[in-house]
Amino acid sequence: DAGVIQSPRHEVTEMGQEVTLRCKPISGHDYLFWYRQTMMRGLELLIYFNNNVPIDDSGMPEDRFSAKMPNASFSTLKIQPSEPRDSAVYFCASRAGWAAYEQYFGPGTRLTVT
Amino acid sequence: LAKTTQPISMDSYEGQEVNITCSHNNIATNDYITWYQQFPSQGPRFIIQGYKTKVTNEVASLFIPADRKSSTLSLPRVSLSDTAVYYCLVADDKIIFGKGTRLHILP
Numbered sequence: 001d002a003g004v005i006q007s008p009r010h011e012v013t014e015m016g017q018e019v020t021l022r023c024k025p026i027s028g029h030d031y032l033f034w035y036r037q038t039m040m041r042g043l044e045l046l047i048y049f050n051n052n053v054p055i056d057d058s059g060m061p062e063d064r065f066s067a068k069m070p071n072a073s074f075s076t077l078k079i080q081p082s083e084p085r086d087s088a089v090y091f092c093a094s095r096a097g098w099a100a101y102e103q104y105f106g107p108g109t110r111l112t113v114t
Numbered sequence: 115l116a117k118t119t120q121p122i123s124m125d126s127y128e129g130q131e132v133n134i135t136c137s138h139n140n141i142a143t144n145d146y147i148t149w150y151q152q153f154p155s156q157g158p159r160f161i162i163q164g165y166k167t168k169v170t171n172e173v174a175s176l177f178i179p180a181d182r183k184s185s186t187l188s189l190p191r192v193s194l195s196d197t198a199v200y201y202c203l204v205a206d207d208k209i210i211f212g213k214g215t216r217l218h219i220l221p
Contacts, residue, residue, distance in 0.1 A: 004157075033209070035211070042211065042212065042213045042214070043158070043201075043211040043214075044211075045209070045210055045211075091157045091158075093157065095209075101146055101148050101163055101205040101209065102148070102160040102163065103158075103160065103209055104160075105156075105157025105158050105159070106157055107156065107157060108155075108156070108157055
């Protein structure tokens with residue numbers, strides 16, 4: 001298996017633009033997580049899905065952020081409009097089941113908003 | 115939601131054994147203790163998980179006392195490549211990462 005795949009790996013955009021981050025989880029994993037990492041705040045859980053259904057989005061910072069999982073093999077995290085404070089590394093992770101505490105992380109997307 | 119407390123940073127030398135202790139006073143009966151490792155520019159990677167006593171794998175050992183209010187990750191004979199951030203988590207329905215322990219191995 002190729003592991004969790006994220007794209008793009010790097011994204012530079014101007015304030016006010018829409019940004020879409022993409023994730024392909026490991027096949028067969030029914031949990032998908034989106035995290036954001038900054039030096040100041042560490043690794044923050046934004047939202048997670050179970051069987052393509054959003055379970056907890058309490059970590060989503062504000063309405064500018066939205067996430068979808070239209071099928072078991074694809075998820076997106078969208079920021080519209082983007083702001084400089086959104087600059088961070090965004091990780092996607094997947095997990096095989098409730099009792100499987102081991103999560104597999106993707107390589108991350110480094111977002112820079114100027 | 116159980117909270118974990120671990121040192122912000124640690125330094126050690128190559129060839130030494132490193133022990134990182136994590137406190138989780140409010141751990142629930144059903145919670146497992148899990149440790150992750152994160153290298154720069156990479157996502158966290160699962161190292162080891164345990165419920166009680168001792169667990170050992172090819173990477174590390176995990177020691178958990180009977181009251182389970184703390185745990186210690188032990189890395190035997192560290193090398194420069196073990197320089198990373200180590201996260202202690204008490205797993206429940208969603209895996210929450212704290213700030214972790216930044217381990218710096220010196221030559």
